[in-house]
Amino acid sequence: MSKTVCPRCATGGALDDYQGKEGGKVVWTIHRCPTCCFSWRDSEPASAIDIGIRSADFAVDAANLDRYVKILQQ
Amino acid sequence: MMQDLAKQSRSITSLRDFLELLGDAGQAITWSERVMPEPDVRNIAVAASRDANGAPAIVFDNIAGYPGKRTAVGVHGSWDNIALLLGRPKGTTIRELFFEIAGRWGDAAAQISTVPEARAPVHECRIESGINLYDVLPVYRINEYDGGFYLGKASVASRDPEDLDNFGKQNVGIYRLQLQGPDSFTLMTIPSHDMGRQIMAAERTGLPLKIAVMLGNHPGLAVFAATPIGYEESEYSYASAMMGAPIRLTKSGNGIDILADSEIVIEAEMQLGERVLEGPFGEFPGSYSGVRKAPIFKVTAISHRKNPIFENIYIGRGWTEHDTLIGLHTSAPIYAQLRQNFPEVTAVNALYQHGLTGIISVKNRMAGFAKTVALRALSTPHGVMYLKNLIMVDADVDPFDLNQVMWALSTRTRADDIIVLPNMPAVPIDPSAVVPGKGHRLIIDATSYLPPDPVGEAHLVTPPTGRDIDELSKKIRAMQLGALQ
Numbered sequence: 115m116s117k118t119v120c121p122r123c124a125t126g127g128a129l130d131d132y133q134g135k136e137g138g139k140v141v142w143t144i145h146r147c148p149t150c151c152f153s154w155r156d157s158e159p160a161s162a163i164d165i166g167i168r169s170a171d172f173a174v175d176a177a178n179l180d181r182y183v184k185i186l187q188q
Numbered sequence: 189m190m191q192d193l194a195k196q197s198r199s200i201t202s203l204r205d206f207l208e209l210l211g212d213a214g215q216a217i218t219w220s221e222r223v224m225p226e227p228d229v230r231n232i233a234v235a236a237s238r239d240a241n242g243a244p245a246i247v248f249d250n251i252a253g254y255p256g257k258r259t260a261v262g263v264h265g266s267w268d269n270i271a272l273l274l275g276r277p278k279g280t281t282i283r284e285l286f287f288e289i290a291g292r293w294g295d296a297a298a299q300i301s302t303v304p305e306a307r308a309p310v311h312e313c314r315i316e317s318g319i320n321l322y323d324v325l326p327v328y329r330i331n332e333y334d335g336g337f338y339l340g341k342a343s344v345a346s347r348d349p350e351d352l353d354n355f356g357k358q359n360v361g362i363y364r365l366q367l368q369g370p371d372s373f374t375l376m377t378i379p380s381h382d383m384g385r386q387i388m389a390a391e392r393t394g395l396p397l398k399i400a401v402m403l404g405n406h407p408g409l410a411v412f413a414a415t416p417i418g419y420e421e422s423e424y425s426y427a428s429a430m431m432g433a434p435i436r437l438t439k440s441g442n443g444i445d446i447l448a449d450s451e452i453v454i455e456a457e458m459q460l461g462e463r464v465l466e467g468p469f470g471e472f473p474g475s476y477s478g479v480r481k482a483p484i485f486k487v488t489a490i491s492h493r494k495n496p497i498f499e500n501i502y503i504g505r506g507w508t509e510h511d512t513l514i515g516l517h518t519s520a521p522i523y524a525q526l527r528q529n530f531p532e533v534t535a536v537n538a539l540y541q542h543g544l545t546g547i548i549s550v551k552n553r554m555a556g557f558a559k560t561v562a563l564r565a566l567s568t569p570h571g572v573m574y575l576k577n578l579i580m581v582d583a584d585v586d587p588f589d590l591n592q593v594m595w596a597l598s599t600r601t602r603a604d605d606i607i608v609l610p611n612m613p614a615v616p617i618d619p620s621a622v623v624p625g626k627g628h629r630l631i632i633d634a635t636s637y638l639p640p641d642p643v644g645e646a647h648l649v650t651p652p653t654g655r656d657i658d659e660l661s662k663k664i665r666a667m668q669l670g671a672l673q
Contacts, residue, residue: 122335129369131322131369131370132320132322132323132370134252134253134254135253136252136253136255141253142225142253144322144337146336146368146369150465151335151336151366151368151374151464151465151466152336153335153336153366153367153368154329154336155225155226155329157224157225157226157252157253158226158227159226159227159332161332162226162329162332162333171333172333172468172476174465174479179465182465182478182479182480182481183478183480183481184463184480184481185376185377185378185463185480185481185482185483186377186378186379186384186387186388186391186483188388188391188392
């Protein structure tokens with residue numbers, strides 16, 4: 115399990131989905147949180163990806179995922 | 189010159205053609221200075237969309253980490269670009285563009301041609317194994333707190349899972365797609381949209397739902413796939429008829445009709461019954477949607493042209509490309525549908541936030557008639573969910589001229605001419621809803637009074653109008669521009 119922590123739900127275990135490269139050198143990495151489905155690039159401004167700065171209004175409570183509605187129920 | 193423009197417009201077959209046409213008219217630029225995916229692409233797109241009349245399309249070809257890849261934004265981002273798409277000159281007024289589209293409605297035949305898959309440009313490059321969407325798509329976060337990387341301008345084609353051979357029931361619509369890893373994405377829709385109906389039908393019956401996601405398309409399709417037409421009407425036929433030009437189709441690898449000249453097509457299949465977290469997304473009302481659990485699709489193959497252009501959109505608090513992309517084509521169907529019953533309707537302006545506010549001009553047949561027309565507007569396919577605030581004005585008021593609309597509100601509205609319809613259907617992402625999906629409707633009757641109502645009769649000043657005044661306005665503007673050079 116990776117140590118990368120999701121800046122939205124604070125859960126560890128984020129996946130590495132892609133690395134942007136130039137001349138063989140990694141420029142940035144895209145991560146994805148398997149818990150809350152947030153994806154981010156590690157080169158983004160801190161306001162979007164630093165959990166200490168990011169607006170709490172957009173946090174997801176990993177312990178309470180049942181609260182999110184399923185769309186298109188029969 | 190007008191005829192040349194119309195001919196050029198009809199000869200467009202692809203995004204590439206249109207970008208060339210825009211470039212020749214000074215309406216497309218290439219951004220070759222190195223940019224970061226975030227926040228630079230967003231910032232540049234927002235800066236461009238400040239000029240709703242004249243903003244150019246922007247093609248980025250030097251995005252950090254995406255060597256050799258291209259992204260286009262703002263292709264439909266200004267009224268001048270929409271005018272050129274319709275074969276009209278830059279500077280054509282919004283009112284003229286509205287009547288250009290309204291005049292084409294129901295007036296032309298579709299011209300659909302079929303290209304064998306082996307000769308279709310979209311299939312020049314094909315990926316069927318080791319799929320990673322990030323290899324092909326130079327995505328970026330559209331708004332700062334979006335839940336991930338979105339495809340905001342994808343036309344999604346699908347067949348009715350219960351009627352696979354029916355061309356008319358094949359749906360093409362623009363839905364927001366959030367990447368959910370290298371080979372998956374979620375699709376957001378609502379039950380009243382065609383795609384919502386198809387997803388629910390597939391899950392009810394257990395039948396597979398396969399889709400083809402087209403990116404970087406014929407610019408006519410991008411406009412008309414967002415137009416609310418009947419469930420059994422083909423968006424391809426409609427787009428061809430409205431453009432007055434042929435549309436070239438081919439088959440995707442999973443058996444769906446797609447545009448032969450699109451830049452990229454992603455083939456995918458819905459994972460029946462599965463839902464994963466989607467959102468938020470900065471939506472067209474200018475606010476973020478919530479986080480919900482949405483259907484997820486697994487990618488089965490990708491086709492693309494050589495050196496493809498990834499086309500995306502900036503959407504958020506207006507004005508944005510979303511407003512110029514769909515505004516007129518939201519207004520025209522409402523106009524056409526109203527006129528089937530009420531030929532007294534003279535124009536419909538539903539430019540504002542996908543028609544959350546609409547202004548309708550009508551010749552009052554009798555006292556209170558405009559209110560009847562307003563109620564009919566609420567029952568048009570688009571009105572059912574979107575027309576939240578309606579302002580009714582007389583036929584002597586141009587609904588595209590907000591100064592005239594404000595005059596009508598100021599001089600022809602009484603407080604008891606306002607109707608509130610409580611607890612009606614609402615678009616779930618309208619932030620003013622009582623609860624998502626349910627809210628109030630407002631009708632303001634700003635038309636004048638007719639017998640038997642004796643109150644408020646006024647002797648109107650009749651200022652000079654017509655072609656002479658229009659020409660004088662243009663002359664004044666030209667003299668003003670000349671003075672600045």
